[in-house]
Amino acid sequence: MKQYMLSVHSVEGAPTPTDEEMQTAFAQVDKINNELRTAGAWVFGGGLLPPDSATVVRVDSGSTTVTDGPFAETKEQLGGFWVIRCEDLDQALAWAGKCAQACMNPVEVRPFQDED
Amino acid sequence: MDLTGIYRAEYGRCVATLVRLLGDIGLAEEAVQDAFAVALQKWDVPPPNPGAWIVTTARNRAIDRLRRESTREARHAEALLLHQPDEPKEVGPVYDDQLRLIFTCCHPALAPLAQTALTLRLLGGLEVPEIARAYLVPEATVAQRIVRAKKKIRDAAIPYRVPAAEELPARLPPVLTVLYLIFNEGYTSTSGALLRTDLCLEAIRLARELAALMPDEPEVLGLLALLLLIEARRPARVGPAGELVTLADQDRSLWHRELIDEGHALVRRCLRGNRPGPYQIQAAINAVHTDGPATDWAQVLALYDQLLRHAPTPVVALNRAVAVAEVHGPALALATLESVDLPGYHLLPATRAELLARLGRDAEARAAYDEAIALATNDTERAFLQTRRSRLAL
Structure with missing residues (x-):
């Protein structure tokens, strides 16, 4: 068995979905999550809050610094993911x-390194 | 002894079977190469079934090699090899293996150039320098693409299996595209000399194999028919001085009769099946071109109308315009080209130039030829366009 991360990337400046669209997406994602569990493919998954809620921790020569903001200032940010x-x-x-x-967004599929 | 011929015919089949036995493409290639090296030393005359001999030898070589290596992975692979259930004494190439390998090489998760390079390397047995020469890219680029593609197949676990029937509509087109691109690259190479026969023959060989493996897939038969009917006209396509000869001026007695007959038979089979698709329709167009002493352009135009419904692309619209000119005259053909947009493609201005010349609009034709000549990357085609341009009145 292999494990894969299915990640959802939101694009900055893309039109914000309406509340109704969000509700539809949530309901649909719930349904998929159940399907994944029933099929035995579910490992973990969830949606993330926006990148402005992110904090970066770095260790350099033994000292730890904490800074505000996402790690990379890019237009595309991780919005959520599944591990299957x-x-x-x-x-x-x-x-x-x-x-x-x-989830009405493109999904990137990446294999995990093998455990052994 | 024709070891080269045997190598070309058997390499892909043997690698495919070894990939299944070993579960790894790199190991399979090494084992098959080892076995051919042994064959070179041992064969005075080839055995009755050279493929089976190569597979058996390659398998034994792989076991030896794995025994010398003591990693866990190697032991696992060896265990796989030694415990093939219900295995016959002499293992020969299994045709389904080759089909599996084609679908792995042409998996949509691989980049198009990697699909092509991997197909030529693993199924055609072409060496990296040969592929690099064919595509006019540095050897290092080809080598790197192949290494990366093999790594992705392993890392991402791209499966080694024939897709299920319901997956075929999505999985077959990239396979057909790869074979078509291999042929096309050989037929009108992007630069330099016009014909690179090896690639054309390899594409036809692979298309034949695919048609034998999937005889009920009409588009596979359509692709094979298309390639055969284009290939059949090759001897007449280039004149004594290496110049391009257009269809209308070709000496039809030079065409390969056998290939034409085979192509026509395939097209008839497709028509009986009545599940048309873009390759079958293009094959039918080429069947009309190769039927009788002259082309029935009304029939060609009807087929292009059908093709445009299946594949509404600008290239199809451009080719259709040529048929429109023959049936309804150059003025109407020129009008249909107004909405066609193909940036950087020399055949659009070249076609416009021909139509303008036929309408006597020489100044505009000259400008269009200039545009086409600037865009053409193939020496022979450029020379052809220059000749046509020189025929215009000053």
Whole structure:
């Protein structure tokens, strides 16, 4: 079994979804999460608050500094993710298709390093 | 002994089977190369079934190699190899393996150039320098793309299997595109000499294999028919001085009759199947071009109308305009080109130039030829356009 991260990236400046669209997405994502659990593919997942809520911690020569803001000042920011477990990339891509449809955003699929 | 011929014919099949046995593309390639090296030493005459000999030898070599290496992964691979259930004594290439490998090489998760390079390397047995020469890119680039693609196949666990029937509509088109691109690159290479026969023959060989493996997929048959019917005209396409000869001026007695007959038979089979698609329609257009002493342009135009419905692309619209000119005259053809936008593609201004010349609008034709000549990257095509331009009145 392989593990994959399915990440959802929000693009800065993209039109903000309406409340109604958000509610639809939440309901659809709930449904997918249940499907993932039933199929035994669910490992973990969730949505993140906006990047302005982020804090970065760095350790340099033994001293720790804490700074405000996301790690990278890019237009695309991680909005949420799933970690799933399945046989191969085709299965992961099939789940990613369902997830992208449910959350109404593109989904990036990345394999985890093997555990052994 | 024709070891080169055997190598070309058997390499891809053997690698494909070894990938299944070993679960790793790199190991499979090494094992098959080892086995061919042994064959070179041992064969005075090839055995009756050279593919089976290569697979058996490669498998034994792989076991030896894995035994020398003591990593956990290697032991796991060895265990896999030694416990193939219900295995016959002599293992030959399994045709389904080759199909699996085509779908792995052309997986949509790989970049198009990587798909092509990997297909030529693993299924065609072409060496990296050959692929680099064919695509006029540095060897290091090709090598890097292949290494990266193999790494992604392993890391992301791109599966080694034939897609299920319901997945085929999404998974077959990239395979057909790769074979078509290989052929096309050989037929009108992006620069330098016009014909690179090897790539055309390799694309046809792979298309034949694919058609044998998937005889019920009409688009696979359509692609094979298309390639055969284009290839059949090759001997007449270039004149004695290496110049390009247009379809209308070609000496039809030079065409490959056998390839045309085979192509026509495939097109008839597609028509009977009645599940048309872009490759089948293009094959049908080429069947009309190669049927009888002259092209029936009304039929060609009807087929282009159908093709435009299946594949509404600017290139199809451009090719359709040529048929419009033959049936309804150059003025109407020129009008249909007004809405066609193909930035950087030399055949659009070249076609406009031909139509303008036929309408006697020489000054505009000259400007269009100049535009086409500036965009053409192929020496032979550029020379052809210059000749046409020189025929215009001053």
